[in-house]
Amino acid sequence: MAKKFDFKIGKTMGNGAIGRAGVIRTPHGEIQTPAFIAVGTKATVKALAPEQVASLGAQAVLANTYHLYLEPGPEIVKVAGGFAKFMRWRGPTFTDSGGFQVFSLGAAFGKGVSKVARNENDEDDADGRSAKNVHAAPAKIDEDGVTFTSHIDGSTHRFTPERSIQVQRDLGADIIFAFDECTSPHDPYPKQQEALERTNRWAKRSLTEHERGGSGQALFGVVQGGKYRELRESSAKTIGDMDFDGFGIGGSFTKDDIGTAVRWVNAILPADRPRHLLGIGEPLDIFLGVENGVDTFDCVSPTRLGRNGALYTARGRINVWNARYVSVFEPIDKKCDCYTCENFTLAYLSHLFRAQEMLAATLASIHNLRFLVRLAEDIRKSILEDAYERFREDTLSSYYGRSYEQLRA
């Protein structure tokens, strides 16, 4: 009997590295891995029509349970035939469980901590984005679940692992995630441990509810544990022993933790199932993830940065708002194969941003998303051709101006 979902490893890196190139098969198509998944939080990849997302090579879209639950609500999405059909995305889909929002709207609210905190001391150094006029109460976590207030209208809601799975069933993604509790990298060990153990219990409940529902979706368990090796390994063991279709690696990281935590975890997780690194997506992070066994990534950075005028280039990030680009009649990146680079100049983008034209966000998002999607494609190719290390060195030294070894030091 043919399974609707499976994962086949095409090639594993040699020399002790556990990175691999493979194929995830879903009812809505295949994902050639490693792959960068486009984030479409509210059933839309911001500023992009789904045809644009597809044509730039994105293989799958990840939406968010918290957001779609609040608006338009799971009932509407269910009637629409799932979020993919609702947004007219024909490829594979993921939904995040809403667990991250428990963190970002709870413990991390108003703090300078999100997916990657800069250092150990900046927790109180709010990044200035604290929404002054919004007064959402922080989410409250208990053993059974999480009570939170809507950032839209202040109403009170509750998620439990069961509820998250039920909502994700209505949203209808091919791959869904167990409800987890994300922690801050600054949280002390006891708190991390407590959250981790709860996440493990929630994983089991998510799995039970998922099996009960019989939706045919693939359920990924989420590994947590912060920066602590002991916790990460224990989490990987516990989650890895459960009957999940794949795994998500979660958590808010410090820059230094990404490589290490992922390696500890993936050395333990069953190798025959796909691993998704949740919310991570800077170029270096992707290399570190892949060579440590990650198959898929998602990250808001290409679209968010794009909307704000930051653009990826082979030689590093640029800010198209800078005065120097006003009259540069060349593409963002001459070697880029995206629609934006093939048709428009920096001068034009500079103008669109300054004039606050909507097309600015679209063209920049196309470029940035293509950049990361292609990076994953090229990494895959380099693995298949036994040229990973060389590709990594060329790419990183060009992008960061420093070698892989220097970046890791």
Place this chain on the structure above:
RNA sequence: GCGUAGGUGGCGGAGUGGUCAAUCGCAACAGACUGUAAAUCUGUCGCCCUAUGGGCUACGAAGGUUCGAAUCCUUCCCUACGCA
């Protein structure tokens, strides 16, 4: 020509004797952004310096009053509107 209201930093616009190099908005200049409360947020924004302090030049122009003026007085120039 007469009357009225005005002339403030790139622009708009506060301020009407001291705490004003001058609120605020825009523009400009730079920075941040990693499972999206984000087409958002932060900083700078007269000139100079041995720079959490100091100096200089400034509020149409020129004089004047005053310890002290963007703020009061005089003259002039300019702008808008109304009447001729």
